[in-house]
Amino acid sequence: MEAFEHYLSAMQLHPVVDHFSVSLLMVAVLLDLIASMASTRLWLRYSAVTLMILGALAAGGSFFTxxxxxxxxxxxxxAPAKEVLKRHAELGEYLAIAFGVLALWRLMIETLGxxxxxxxxxxxVALVAVVVLGYSAHLGGVLVYDYGAGTALMAGVPVPNESASPSATPAAAPTTAGPIPTVSVPTPAPTTAAPSASGAAAESPPASAANTLTPSATSTPASATSM
Structure with missing residues (x-):
């Protein structure tokens, strides 16, 4: 029996059976409401009874899976996901019993005058049970879409275990804050500036002084002109 349950668990049948139970039971109650306003449509009443019986069986299978x-x-x-799962499981058990009773009740209404x-x-009572069924289905959606229950997302995220050894987790780096080190940047040494053009001009002799030192090439002696 345990091997059979393990085989069924590996097939992940709960979402499939759960969707069947929700759809069958809601349509069964909806058809019964329509049939109550159209009493001449006997096929609606028979369909509602059939769907209610099938939905009750699906609700039992949904609780089992x-x-x-x-x-x-x-x-x-x-811990938060476990609380949601616990509430979802309790509602699933109560709903399986309630819809079983409702299916028997509906069958007696149709067969016993x-x-x-x-x-x-x-x-x-069936409408109240359907509303609670919708809330239970909402909790199942919270487990899957908010907590990743039963999905590959949950399998890929490591879950902390109390029995894990302390050496399994790396030690955290020390967070003691110290003063921020400062870096001094040396200033460049002053370099000797190149001599400017005005300094070169000051060192060279003035042009007038050079002219006074060299005799004029155009001037001739006075004795040469008198001859």
Whole structure:
């Protein structure tokens, strides 16, 4: 039996069966409401009874497969996800029982004449049960889309374990803050500036002084002109 449950758990049947139970039961109650306003449409009443019976069976299968799925993923979930899963599992159990009773009740209304007077009470209770079913389905969506329950996302994220040894986690680096070191940048040594053009001009003799030192080539002696 344990090997069979392990085989069913590996097939991940809970989402499939869960969708069947939600759709079948909601359509069954909807058809019953329509049939109550169209009493001459007997096929609507028979369809509602058939869908309610099939939905009750699917609700039982949903609880059975969900229980196996919860055992498989329980240790990998955190505390908030476990609270949601616990509430979802409790509602699944209560709903499986409630829809089983409702299916039997609806069958008795259709087959036993003295139960026909409780039809309206049945519809009210069935509507309340469908609303609770919708809330339970919402919790299942929270488990999958918010916490990644049963998905590869949950398998890829490491989950802390209390039994893990302290050496398994690397030690954190010290966070003691110290003064920020300062770096001094040496200033370049002053370099000797190249002599400017005005300094070169000051060192060279003036042009007038050079002219006074060299005799003029155009001037001739006075004795040469008198001859």
């Amino acid at each position: 969900g229980d196996m799925e919860a055992d498989r993923i329980w240790n990998a979930l955190g 003295f139960m026909a007077g409780s039809r309206m009470i049945y519809l009210i």
